[in-house]
Amino acid sequence: MASQTSPSTIAYCEVCTLPYEYCEFGPSAELCKKNCRENHPGLYERYYGALEEAKEEDPAALAADEAKLKGKGGGGKKGKKEQDMRVYIKRSERNRRKCVTTVCNLQTYDVELKKAAKLFANRFACGSSVSKNPQGIDDIVVQGDVSDELLQLITSTWKNVPEKMIELVEEKKKKK
Template sequence: MVHLQALEDQMASTSLEDNQTTDVEDRKKAREAAKIERELEKKRASKVVITRIARNKRKCVTSVYGLENFDIDLKKAAKTFANKFACGSSVVKNNQGNDEIVVQGDVSDDLEEFIPATWKNVPEDNIEFVEDKKSRK
């Protein structure tokens, strides 16, 4: 009779421990799912900004900012732009200290079509075009 009572107590404590471990595992899975959801929301809200910057008289460069938010390697993207448009392209730090790609020449219209065609995870709605003119002194 004593063994039967001890066995019942052990069974009751084992099921409690199993329930506690599944609760912990469920909480971990919920946190991971929430983290993935936040990352997807961040990607949806992220913008790729293409800026045409006028230099001297007829010279200009095109700046691309925000590709790193879509998990795109900037050096590979700069190399792809240089090969596609037959021009110089490099990764530089902007005034805010963030990396951006600078492409020589006015290729902003072509970039608006080329980026979503090359990288499918960048939606066309998230690409924004800005024209920046150099101020005269």
């Protein structure tokens, strides 16, 4: 008879919301390292080792990471890096009954946009392409109102994109 194993749990960083093993690739590596050392010493030992503990931290780099997360405005605003990690699924009306769904910032999670656009086109039987938005950043444009299905497809296909970092936005045309 086969032995049963208990399911493994993944610990997520409270600073960058990535799993601890990916914190070094996140927006605030030094801040994540400090948080891991304080809150999860066992994980810190596993991912950073005893050599990192002996090395002194650079206070200037730590202060720079904190400033990035807080943003220049301070207060309760989100930092620019944390805000850039969000994936936006925008549904906008083109004509009276026609809709276009745009997926923004998916490349921040190392998703190849052309492959994702092709997957969306095949899955939803519609047109899908990669285009630049007015800020010069690549977005995926999908024809039709598929925002809810896109949310499910993104979270099931790419496990490194957390569902809480995806935001659904509905844009309406202004009436003249």
